[in-house]
Every structure is written in structure tokens, then in C-alpha cells.
Amino acid sequence: MPGCWRVGLTGGIGSGKSTVAALLAGLGAIVVDTDRIARSLAEPGGAAIDAIRNDFGAEFIDAAGGMDRARMRSAVFADAAVRRRLEAILHPLIGAETDRQAAAAEGPIVVFDVPLLAESATWRARVDEVWVIDCAEETQVRRIVARSGWSSDAARAVIASQTSRTRRRAIADVVIDNDAITLDALAEIVGTLWTARAGLHA
Numbered sequence: 001m002p003g004c005w006r007v008g009l010t011g012g013i014g015s016g017k018s019t020v021a022a023l024l025a026g027l028g029a030i031v032v033d034t035d036r037i038a039r040s041l042a043e044p045g046g047a048a049i050d051a052i053r054n055d056f057g058a059e060f061i062d063a064a065g066g067m068d069r070a071r072m073r074s075a076v077f078a079d080a081a082v083r084r085r086l087e088a089i090l091h092p093l094i095g096a097e098t099d100r101q102a103a104a105a106e107g108p109i110v111v112f113d114v115p116l117l118a119e120s121a122t123w124r125a126r127v128d129e130v131w132v133i134d135c136a137e138e139t140q141v142r143r144i145v146a147r148s149g150w151s152s153d154a155a156r157a158v159i160a161s162q163t164s165r166t167r168r169r170a171i172a173d174v175v176i177d178n179d180a181i182t183l184d185a186l187a188e189i190v191g192t193l194w195t196a197r198a199g200l201h202a
């Protein structure tokens, strides 16, 4: 990874980050997905499980030995102090695994999919440019409800825990407006951005 171009991809929940990351992977980018890393840490046998059990109690561990995600989601998005406790366990581990994957990445462009990049004090300095996927909150809610079957209140609670669209856009080098456009149109925008980077960082 030394010398590679690092793109930080971020956006609010349901904005379309994973969709854009998948398009970029299809175009040849190496993608480091911090949501996926967070999930693997909290799977049965994952590096965060003992700390989660010790801090939150055995009732937050499911029958298979992984974190009970639905229970944790309800707790975390109802109380910012609880969310910070979980983040204090997971974020250092996510950071270490992200560094490990990035160091192993072979390719001219690495894309970091980081939902909380704008909330982080350290992430901006770790990437060469930031792409923000942006859409109206109502669009986020509609997509989350359709994708995950959550209630709209549950979706709004997550949005409320995240930074505002304005603050997120303020750190963007590129804003991808993913509202009221088709997936084909999104793919075209991403393709154009990728072609420009691939030409510069071959």
C-alpha cells in the first residue's frame, strides 16, 4: 500500500456507501470495509466478544456466541453513553484491522468505506481525499426501512446519532448526490470519478 491513493468513502446510514463501494470494487478498487470489520470482530470467537461480555453482560451475547446485534442496536441508539461504551471497545480494534488490511492491499487505489469518517478526529488525515455520498434524510429513512425492515423511528434514531449532512459535506472533496437518481446513473457517476483517479494513479 505505500504510495497508493487512498479514498475515504463516507455518508449517513442508507446513503448508498456500500452500493458505491461495490461499484468501485467492480472497477478494480481494493475496498476496506470498516462495517464488515466491525461485524467480524463481534462474531462468535471475534476479538471483541470477551470485552463486550464483560462490559455489557452475557445477555448481549447470543446463543451462537456472537454479539446480539438487534439488542445492541436498540441499546446503542437509545443512549449515547452506551454507544460510546461500545465504540470504546470496537473502534481501536477496527482501526488495527483496517491498518492491517490496508498494509496488505496491493493496488494503486484503496477505498476505505468508513461510515463515521466525518465524526472521527483521526480519519481525515489517513486518506488523500474524501468522497461523501449524500441524500435527503427522508431518502435515507425510506431506503433503510425497505432494505432492513426497521421502523422509521429506528432509522431516525441512527441518523440522529450521526453527524449532520452539512458537517459531512464540509469535509468532502467530492460529493456524490445519490438522491432521486437511478442505480445506473449512480454507476455512471462513480465510473467517471474512477476513470479520472485510475488515469492519475496507475
Ligand SMILES: CC(C)(COP(=O)(O)OP(=O)(O)OC[C@H]1O[C@@H](n2cnc3c(N)ncnc32)[C@H](O)[C@@H]1O)[C@@H](O)C(=O)NCCC(=O)NCCS
Residues within 6 Å of the ligand: 012, 013, 014, 034, 035, 038, 039, 042, 069, 070, 072, 073, 076, 083, 086, 087, 090, 094, 114, 115, 116, 158, 161, 162
Ligand atoms: C450498533 C450495531 C450493533 C448495530 O448493528 P447492525 O447490524 O444493526 O447495523 P450495522 O453494523 O450493519 O450498521 C449499519 C449502520 O449503522 C450506522 N452505525 C453503526 N455504528 C454506529 C455508531 N457507533 N454511530 C453511528 N452510526 C453507527 C452506520 O451507518 C452503519 O453503516 C453495530 O453497528 C455496531 O457494532 N456499531 C459499533 C461499531 C461502529 O461504530 N461501527 C460503525 C463504524 S465502523
Ligand SMILES: Nc1ncnc2c1ncn2[C@@H]1O[C@H](COP(=O)(O)OP(=O)(O)OP(=O)(O)O)[C@@H](O)[C@H]1O
Residues within 6 Å of the ligand: 011, 012, 013, 014, 015, 016, 017, 018, 019, 020, 035, 115, 143, 144, 147, 178, 179, 180, 181, 182, 183, 186
Ligand atoms: N440511487 C439509488 N437508487 C435506488 N436504490 C438505491 C440507490 N442507492 C442506494 N440504494 C439502495 O438503498 C439501500 C441502502 O444503500 P447502501 O446499503 O449502499 O447504503 P449504506 O450507506 O451502505 O448503508 P449503511 O450505512 O446501512 O451501511 C440499498 O438497498 C441500496 O440498494
